[in-house]
Amino acid sequence: MINPGIEDVIADAKRSHHGNDPAADQTMVINMGPQHPSTHGVLRLVLEIDGESVVSLAPDIGYLHTGIEKTCEAKFYQQVVPLTDRIDYLCPMTNNLAYCLAVEKLLGLEIPERAQYLRVLLNELTRIQSHLVWLGTHAMDIGALTVFLYCFREREDILRIFENVAGQRMMTSYFRIGGLSLEPPLDFYKQVQDFLNIMPDRIQQYENLLTGNPIWMNRLKGVGYLSPADAIALGVTGPPLRASGVDWDLRRDMPYSGYEKFQFKVPVSDVGDVWARYVVRMEEMHESVKIAQQALDGLPEGRIVADAPKIILPDREKMKTEMESLIHHFKIVTEGFAVPAGEVYQAVESPRGEMGYYVVSDGTAKPYRVHMRNPSFATLQALETMCKGRLLADVVAVIGSIDIVLGEIDR
């Protein structure tokens, strides 16, 4: 038997609808995924359909489960940072930020303003990059292939910025506990400014291709409705929550990493359908450009790491010339740094919603427990509510609109 779970899932889908009466057996159970192009990874859905309409839907996840939470418990605090990149591979910087902020809260570290601004700048670029992947693949699922190519053109610009600043395009691991790993190279600022100059026009280009397009409108409007009460009850966060009319954004309402110093609007729509989620995310990209511009303009001078020699690796030069720095370097690398016992929960607004890191310390140099609260995991629970009673073809549009990443669902 390839997967013993399937019998249960099918039996469940049937039981929930019509009991054991064979005369009422009018529906068909079909399997969608895990190797389906529009499930954005390895999501498998077991759908019960009556003709073309969806009667019930059960997600089957776990295909990408790699046990990252367990692995974290065997690493030093600083060694966990590269693992966090691999959870949500479309927004590595946001994962880095959430984890670093959680550990910094445990340690009680003050982060210099320059590092905070650079973190905000890179997080907003990450948000644009993630939304570009969403827009491209969502449009491709619906049948508009051109948009995908344009989106990846600008995404490439952002990945070049990441490569320049961190040495890696996707798995950046650029943030460190206590600050950043390196001072950005000198041409970084011009590169970011060039990108921010062209981006508003480019977003307009995507909108020209899609917003007035009758096929796009017919496929999106009125599809996948989610009421505000359902959205809260089912744990939906981020753009889908705001598209359902709940005005909540962690960047504005519970600011972290200096977000309270930036002026931006939080786009909200009370329509609650797939179209509203499209509109909200497009607006968010405009706002992200504005935040990144403010961070670049107001970037203060100063250090990029906190003043904590027992936690942050010394400069290479100092390590070679000063005895004390060499000792600190040796101690951090070989035995890590002890973190005072306690537990914290740090949430940040990722492109997909609320990403929370729950870190428990027992006073040693390795985390006792790291748990990630990932937005896609909760949002996936709302899929059945959005798809029930709708056409099978709409399921593809709805999956695209909630923008899930299976890496962070399965972890």
Next chain:
Amino acid sequence: MYDPASALSGTEAVFAAHPDNTAVKALATLATDAKYDRAELTITVARESIIAACQAVQQAGYNFLEDVTAVDWYPSEPRFQITYHILSHSLKQRIRLVVRLDSEDPSIDSIVTVWPSANFYEREIFDLFGVHIGGHPNLRRIMMPEDWNGHPLRKDYPVEGYR
């Protein structure tokens, strides 16, 4: 740097320091222990009263369940700590509810009747920690295959798995 002396622990100390906190008021009778550390409020309740506690904080304005997870404190007892993070959109505050379970009988009532979003999280705890969730509508493994032996996030489960 963090100062351990800044933490408050014990119901009386925390409730005296934060008498106006909405969650403190709502859980005044149900709390068995409390902690205020690094600007985060943690309230411990008994296993039997978890549903009542969730309903009490929900009525007090804590409308959004963010996360449910567990910590395994093996080999000390009580072994399992089930942690609920609950957010209030109107108050812009978060609380942490904690329930401690002995290894003798690791089971707790499901809170899906209060917040349906707990469904997947509780399945995850069942799957990875082996804590039984009573009254859950669909208590099956979620991450691991159905025929998997053991519960990977328990501390007595080796990181490399059984070979």
